[in-house]
Amino acid sequence: MSQDKSSDLRNDAVLDAPQLGDGPFEAPFRSPVKPAQLTLDDTIQFHCHKGIACFNECCKSIEIQLTPYDILRLKRRFDISSKEFVARYTMPFEMDHHGMPGLKLTTQPGTSACIFLEQEGCGVYEDRPAACRYYALGAMGVRKKDAGSVEDVYFLVKEAHCLGHDEPRQLTVREYRQEQGVEVYDEMNQDWRDIVIKKRTSGPTVGQPSARSMQLFDMCSYDLDSFREFVQSDGFRLIFDIDQETTDKLINEDEELLRFAMRFLKQVLYGEHTIPLKEGARDKRLDERGDVLKARREADIAAHKGKEGFEDYMPD
Numbered sequence: 001m002s003q004d005k006s007s008d009l010r011n012d013a014v015l016d017a018p019q020l021g022d023g024p025f026e027a028p029f030r031s032p033v034k035p036a037q038l039t040l041d042d043t044i045q046f047h048c049h050k051g052i053a054c055f056n057e058c059c060k061s062i063e064i065q066l067t068p069y070d071i072l073r074l075k076r077r078f079d080i081s082s083k084e085f086v087a088r089y090t091m092p093f094e095m096d097h098h099g100m101p102g103l104k105l106t107t108q109p110g111t112s113a114c115i116f117l118e119q120e121g122c123g124v125y126e127d128r129p130a131a132c133r134y135y136a137l138g139a140m141g142v143r144k145k146d147a148g149s150v151e152d153v154y155f156l157v158k159e160a161h162c163l164g165h166d167e168p169r170q171l172t173v174r175e176y177r178q179e180q181g182v183e184v185y186d187e188m189n190q191d192w193r194d195i196v197i198k199k200r201t202s203g204p205t206v207g208q209p210s211a212r213s214m215q216l217f218d219m220c221s222y223d224l225d226s227f228r229e230f231v232q233s234d235g236f237r238l239i240f241d242i243d244q245e246t247t248d249k250l251i252n253e254d255e256e257l258l259r260f261a262m263r264f265l266k267q268v269l270y271g272e273h274t275i276p277l278k279e280g281a282r283d284k285r286l287d288e289r290g291d292v293l294k295a296r297r298e299a300d301i302a303a304h305k306g307k308e309g310f311e312d313y314m315p316d
């Protein structure tokens with residue numbers, strides 16, 4: 001099988017009992033034989049290093065789904081805007097049947113090799129995506145029956161071309177995660193993962209999302225620089241009660257801005273109010289923007305079956 005590093009992305013399922021292969025991302029493992037589930041303290045045998053005979057093989061045929069934090073790290077590495085990064089290095093795809101936008105890492109022209117693959121190895125190693133860090137470990141969140149919380153389980157993805165499994169090094173899943181630096185990626189992507197799961201698992205009860213809610217998801221997830229401009233816009237300041245110190249922090253600190261973007265998405269998509277609104281500002285804005293906005297808002301409310309209209313928050 002060709003290397004599918006999307007299998008390394010965290011996958012999530014809401015299940016009666018632990019089970020693998022159903023989540024917001026690609027199913028991690030299509031084999032009828034289910035791999036053994038591992039906890040953080042279980043030991044695995046795996047070592048990937050320069051000099052191994054299969055070096056670079058896994059990057060020659062890729063399917064890598066990108067997360068918001070992957071894009072932040074990579075666009076900062078190249079010192080380009082998020083829009084420019086997306087245009088140059090990604091390919092769009094739909095994450096679900098309702099058109100939830102996703103991005104995959106692009107490949108070198110005429111091949112399926114990663115755009116960042118070089119003779120010496122990964123050209124962006126320090127900022128490689130979460131999927132690359134996880135490999136050859138798969139991970140998914142499982143909600144057990146009658147349990148409110150999601151529990152992470154892990155498993156090894158074994159592919160014929162990958163010789164790392166034959167290397168005589170043993171370490172725990174916890175140690176492997178630390179070694180590969182996945183913890184900060186998981187922490188930064190946690191809210192986004194929650195949003196995707198909620199959308200995926202709520203299904204028809206939420207209704208078909210409108211095009212504008214998908215635009216909003218797209219901006220918050222993959223175009224942080226546009227979201228930064230939005231936070232500084234008059235329209236945003238008219239609606240949200242954010243002090244100057246917080247605004248300055250959002251403008252100057254990428255990680256803070258990304259966390260805030262996820263809070264914003266949860267507020268406008270799911271009505272989780274964590275960002276204070278200015279008294280009466282929404283009504284005033286609706287009055288000012290008149291009939292067109294009202295008509296659009298009604299259409300969105302209809303699409304969301306009564307859920308809060310994100311239209312109120314969109315930039316003009």
Ligand code: SF4
Pocket residue numbers: 005058059062064114115116117118121122123124125128129132
């Ligand atoms: S980003 Fe690096 S590690 Fe990931 S597939 Fe591309 S070359 Fe390989």
Ligand code: SF4
Pocket residue numbers: 047048049052054055056057058059135136161162163164165
């Ligand atoms: S050991 Fe596996 S992960 Fe490492 S280079 Fe070889 S194929 Fe890729």
